[in-house]
Amino acid sequence: MALRNIQFFQQQTDYKVRNKQHLRKWIQQLITQEAGLKIGAINIIICDDPYLLEINQAYLDHDTYTDIITFDLSQEEDVLSTDIYISIDRIIENASLFSNKSAEDELHRVIAHGLLHLCGYNDEAEDEKKEMTDAENRWLGARSWK
Numbered sequence: 001m002a003l004r005n006i007q008f009f010q011q012q013t014d015y016k017v018r019n020k021q022h023l024r025k026w027i028q029q030l031i032t033q034e035a036g037l038k039i040g041a042i043n044i045i046i047c048d049d050p051y052l053l054e055i056n057q058a059y060l061d062h063d064t065y066t067d068i069i070t071f072d073l074s075q076e077e078d079v080l081s082t083d084i085y086i087s088i089d090r091i092i093e094n095a096s097l098f099s100n101k102s103a104e105d106e107l108h109r110v111i112a113h114g115l116l117h118l119c120g121y122n123d124e125a126e127d128e129k130k131e132m133t134d135a136e137n138r139w140l141g142a143r144s145w146k
Helices: 020-035 049-060 087-100 101-120 126-141
Strands: 005-010 038-047 068-072 081-087
Touching: 020 038, 020 101, 020 126, 038 049, 049 068, 049 087, 068 101, 081 087, 081 101, 081 126, 087 101, 101 126
Parallel strands: 005 038, 038 081
Antiparallel strands: 068 081
8 A cells, every 4th residue: 555655764853753644645645636646655754954964965965954855766757756854953943933833734844845846846936936835835724634
């Protein structure tokens, strides 16, 4: 079953992802409805700032903190496989600074953001940013357990 292919991991943090089964279903719906893709291996790794900074430096040659780095590992055109690294430090800070939402809501927004990129959304131009934000908000509203 595809839901078993969606896994959550922790690196250098004690943060525990809640409602994993609901999140798996939500992630599957997002991917299938937005892009018509099947679920391959989807690994969501929650980590701290230093861990994600090392990845950012090593693989993207960026020397900055970020909230998310997504690696598309897909080998088949119709199957999505990915490693998504998320800094819980950035999530907690951004939740309080920008969204006035809970860290959990911000985590879900960032997960949706990374997945939407993998489904073909971009956010470089202003109109693309609006489309991305609208899609994020739509998917945040589609969480049946919230």
